Amino acid sequence: MRYHIHIIIVFLLCGNVTGFAQTISQDTLPDKSVKLNEVVVSAVKRNVNVTRPNMSVEKLDMKQIKLIPALFGEIDLIKAIQMLPGVQATSEGTSGFSVRGGSYDQNLILFDNATVFNASHLMGFFSTFNNEAVDGLTLYKGDIPAAYGGRLSSLLDVQGNAGANEFGMNAGIGLIASRLMVQGPLIPQHATFLVTARRTYADMFLPLAADESLHDVVLYFYDMNVKMQGRIDNHNILSFTGYLGRDQYGGNETGMNFGNKTGTLRWKHFFHNNLVLQTEMLGSSYDYHMSANTPSLIADWTAGVYSAGNRTDLTYNYGQNSLRAGWNTEYQWFSPGNAYAMIGGSPESYYIDIVKKQAWINSVYASHQHTFFDRLTMAYGLRLTRFDNVGATKEYLLNDDYTLRDSLDIPAGKLYNHYWGLEPRVGATFLINDALSVKASYSRTMQFIHLLSTSTAGSPLEVWVPSNMTIKPESANQFAAGVFTNLFDNLLEVSVETYYKMLQDVMDFKDHPKIMGNTIVETEIRTGTGRNYGLEFMVRKNSGDISGWVSYTYSRSFVNIAEINRGKDYQSPFDRPHTLNVILSYAFSKRLTASVNWVYSSGKPVTFPEARYLFGEDYIPIYTDRNTYRFPDFHRMDASVDWRLGKLNTNKKWRHSLNFSVYNLYGRKNPWIINFRPDENDDQYARMTYLFGVVPSVTYTFNLNTK
Amino acid sequence: MMKKYIFNIGKSTWRMLILALCVMLTSCTERIDLTTNNAAPRLVITGYITTEARQHTVSVSQTMPYLGAAEHITFSHAVVKINDDELSAAGNGVYVTDSSFCGVPGHTYKLDVELDYNGDGVSERYTAETTMPPMHTLDSITLFPAFENMPADDPTILVLVHFQDLGNVINTFGAHLYINDTLYSNKIQRYFLNPFDLYAADGMYINFLPYALRKEMRWDNEQRKYIYSGDTITVELNMIAPDYFEFIRTASLEISGGNPLFAGPPANVPSNISGGALGYFGSYTISRATTVLSDKYGFPKRK
Incomplete structure (x- = not known):
């Protein structure tokens, strides 16, 4: 057995850092009465998981995330949430995730409330979220607040870091990536800023590759974040968040690039201590581009999705209770693809312009949370959405057999088709005592835009399309119940949750669909019902020398579509019955902390051929039912040791430490792709491709603090 | 027409990317033991x-x-x-x-x-x-270099075919390539099948590029087929019965195994044989045109 060793050393060099460690949220800056109001949110009680009036919620702070051993030593938020109960990576190493058996396009990912349409960099090995630009995250696996909607399965709410009131800088130069973070006062005591940028150059070793065709390959990404936040007076806070990222892959003559942009302009107004208005202008986009430029062929292909809108939210707190209402308007543009090509030697050039689509989505919502007799908290809300298709576009009408019947040309600006969506959300928490509660919830969610994807892991070349006259909105009804308890004086948090989710109008594709570049993609889509159910068990220890969690998830996910699998139920690609995550961290001393994690899950469902026949000189495979086989079980152990160097005196101006980590400690070869081919005797055999051997890495970090 | 090329950009970039990632991640392939049910013979x-x-x-x-x-x-x-x-x-x-x-x-x-x-x-x-679909007659084929400054030791020559589309006919055409009367496209994966919108280019005069010639061409079982100056290059244009075209298209997808970025879940190819049998009975037209690979393209001479 041969292990390839990767040593990745990331040097984080900090210079001129002042007060870097003392990050103060600007939300706390207005006058004292307002500050108190904000503090309620952040003052975490030790039994919060028992008393919190909602369920199916996971919060992670950066401290917890940093304890998890990471691939290449690169800590990543999305990789961290994939370790939580009810959450699965769609494939090893990717940023795609499935929540409670849902597909990865059923997750609403928001960065300061702006939609992130594709959260992956570099085939998903990195997510779009740069740690230093993030303050914290919350994942709602169900019981999504009425203020949010638009996806069936989950809401991942990522909050941007607004910077500190003192100037600070953090720079990193590494073998695969460099990064820079600058933060400080924009207007002293009134406004702060934070700017981050990072760029990978993972391709710099490719000129050394044995395969000459790789010598000119370009493979990198960059991204930038900016957030500025300022206090206008004691009642008004203004902030701006911006994100820009781009991946670039290619060789001499062909290439592709893709990326997201998001922007949030937020005004928060405190009428008085308990009444807060927040209004935001939001914009985001995702697009990809492919091109070829050779003397024989010049070609170009672009596709994307763009959105702009406003979200306005009014919150009134009284005692432990709150009332919240607001509205949300979003206009979306979809460009599934347009292309141009000129072929050398041929006088013609060719154009494809797949019909562009527009949608206008308006929602209003209201929710109320009230505690009765100190024990029972009811949280309920209602969200009403109106979805409109807008011209100019072309609508294709289909016959019952999905062939084209007619097409309609819709003039610009015309609202020509609409759907209503009513989404009630109800939750109850009954506190039996300070250490034990039972919770139950029901929520209905609707999804009006859909990702055209035949991949089960996610790819950059996927486009979003809106519902229209043919494609109905998808909807889900989820029932959940759970018991939450804290043991040994809040030392251990224990929870058990169970859920049952019914899905309507879920999409899949007919056999052998043509998606990319198809002008009438509606003919390829089939819809049906789904049901997901499961059980999640979690034990977590947050304090003491030993911390970490153990979670077990039982999760099933089935789809029924009349035209697929002869109308029989089949396991969705996200059906993973058993998942076990163990994350343990032990502080041997103030200098030395070791962490280890182990991940186990059932293999993903797959369709394998069961017979073949000879046609000409080729063998044609024959399948029986869809997704009846599974990949081999997935399991992997990672470990890391964090070793603090130098003196331990915390008043020192600078600190440095070394982190050693090993991804896939025992070298498990987890199949990434399984395909079939003939051997030298022409016997057909199965061959797997795995991505990772044992991947060790070393990270050196250095912080300077002049305060 | 262009969709094929765009599609190929995606595929070739993807292949390059996978290769690059494999080098960086040191991913590997290996044979695994897998047992599947053996379906009853049909x-x-x-x-x-x-x-x-x-x-x-x-x-x-x-x-x-x-x-x-x-x-x-x-x-x-x-x-x-x-x-x-x-x-x-x-x-x-x-x-x-x-x-x-x-x-x-x-x-x-x-x-x-x-x-x-x-x-x-x-x-x-x-x-x-x-x-049997209507006959589409191939007017001619022409050859031209793929790049202006091609490496002298490894030229790439594109084959362009020219014919009039009859109109009001779904463009379910394919093309075989013969090199000196040997069928190069004997396997489905090497057979050119119109990957474009079957309704586009209706009634137009069509020029398309089914094949590229290099001195070493991929052949069965990792072997190579060699091409020399003076070889006869023949293209056979096939107008394929639409349902048979769909059979070949889906068979091609299933045989090539599927690229994780583009392929959907595997599925059975259709059959038009009644009585529960598998397989297909199809038809297509044949029209051929020939040219000779001249010395000017820099291919080696046959010894």
Whole structure:
């Protein structure tokens, strides 16, 4: 057995850092009465998981995330949430995730409330979220607040870091990536800023590759974040968040690039201590581009999705209770693809312009949370959405057999088709005592835009399309119940949750669909019902020398579509019955902390051929039912040791430490792709491709603090 | 037309990316033991007719396990007819027409196979139909260099074909490549199948690029096929019956195994044979044009 060793050393060099460690949220800056109001949110009680009036919620702070051993030593938020109960990576190493058996396009990912349409960099090995630009995250696996909607399965709410009131800088130069973070006062005591940028150059070793065709390959990404936040007076806070990222892959003559942009302009107004208005202008986009430029062929292909809108939210707190209402308007543009090509030697050039689509989505919502007799908290809300298709576009009408019947040309600006969506959300928490509660919830969610994807892991070349006259909105009804308890004086948090989710109008594709570049993609889509159910068990220890969690998830996910699998139920690609995550961290001393994690899950469902026949000189495979086989079980152990160097005196101006980590400690070869081919005797055999051997890495970090 | 090229950009960039990632991540492939259920054997009938006068064949065989060695079981005692003309058994489950048999555009052909496959002592009937599409005549083929400054030791020459599309006909065409009378596209993965919008370019004069020639061409089982100056290059344009085109397209997808970035879940290819048998009976037109690979393109000389 041969292990390839990767040593990745990331040097984080900090210079001129002042007060870097003392990050103060600007939300706390207005006058004292307002500050108190904000503090309620952040003052975490030790039994919060028992008393919190909602369920199916996971919060992670950066401290917890940093304890998890990471691939290449690169800590990543999305990789961290994939370790939580009810959450699965769609494939090893990717940023795609499935929540409670849902597909990865059923997750609403928001960065300061702006939609992130594709959260992956570099085939998903990195997510779009740069740690230093993030303050914290919350994942709602169900019981999504009425203020949010638009996806069936989950809401991942990522909050941007607004910077500190003192100037600070953090720079990193590494073998695969460099990064820079600058933060400080924009207007002293009134406004702060934070700017981050990072760029990978993972391709710099490719000129050394044995395969000459790789010598000119370009493979990198960059991204930038900016957030500025300022206090206008004691009642008004203004902030701006911006994100820009781009991946670039290619060789001499062909290439592709893709990326997201998001922007949030937020005004928060405190009428008085308990009444807060927040209004935001939001914009985001995702697009990809492919091109070829050779003397024989010049070609170009672009596709994307763009959105702009406003979200306005009014919150009134009284005692432990709150009332919240607001509205949300979003206009979306979809460009599934347009292309141009000129072929050398041929006088013609060719154009494809797949019909562009527009949608206008308006929602209003209201929710109320009230505690009765100190024990029972009811949280309920209602969200009403109106979805409109807008011209100019072309609508294709289909016959019952999905062939084209007619097409309609819709003039610009015309609202020509609409759907209503009513989404009630109800939750109850009954506190039996300070250490034990039972919770139950029901929520209905609707999804009006859909990702055209035949991949089960996610790819950059996927486009979003809106519902229209043919494609109905998808909807889900989820029932959940759970018991939450804290043991040994809040030392251990224990929870058990169970859920049952019914899905309507879920999409899949007919056999052998043509998606990319198809002008009438509606003919390829089939819809049906789904049901997901499961059980999640979690034990977590947050304090003491030993911390970490153990979670077990039982999760099933089935789809029924009349035209697929002869109308029989089949396991969705996200059906993973058993998942076990163990994350343990032990502080041997103030200098030395070791962490280890182990991940186990059932293999993903797959369709394998069961017979073949000879046609000409080729063998044609024959399948029986869809997704009846599974990949081999997935399991992997990672470990890391964090070793603090130098003196331990915390008043020192600078600190440095070394982190050693090993991804896939025992070298498990987890199949990434399984395909079939003939051997030298022409016997057909199965061959797997795995991505990772044992991947060790070393990270050196250095912080300077002049305060 | 362009969709193919755009698609190929995606595919080639993806291939490059996977290769690059594999180098960086040191990913590897290895043989694994996998057991799948062996589906009960089923009868398979395959055959096609063309517009060229020659012995056309129909094969009668059965399915075999997917993994392991091929167990080719054939049936040579069937009664096989096309439009009531009985074919003669040529052994190994192959049945042939007269050498004068040729399909006529617009005509429908009915295949009729009688065989006691289930062993109950009574022959079952298996039938299928195909209609020969209209003939599209290939005017000419031309060759031109792929790059202006090609490496002298590794030229790439593109083959461009020219023909008039008849209009009001779905563009289900494909093309075979012959090098000195040897069929290069003997396997589906090397056969060119129109990947564009089948409704586009209707009635237009069509120029397309089915093949690129290099001195070393990929061939069966990781072998290479070599091309030399002075070789005869022949392209055969096929206008394929639309349903048969769909059979070949889906078969091609299933045989190539599927690229994780583009492929959907695996699914069975269609069959038009009645009576529960697998396979296909199809038809296509044939029109050929030939040119000679001249010395100016820099291919090596045949020794």
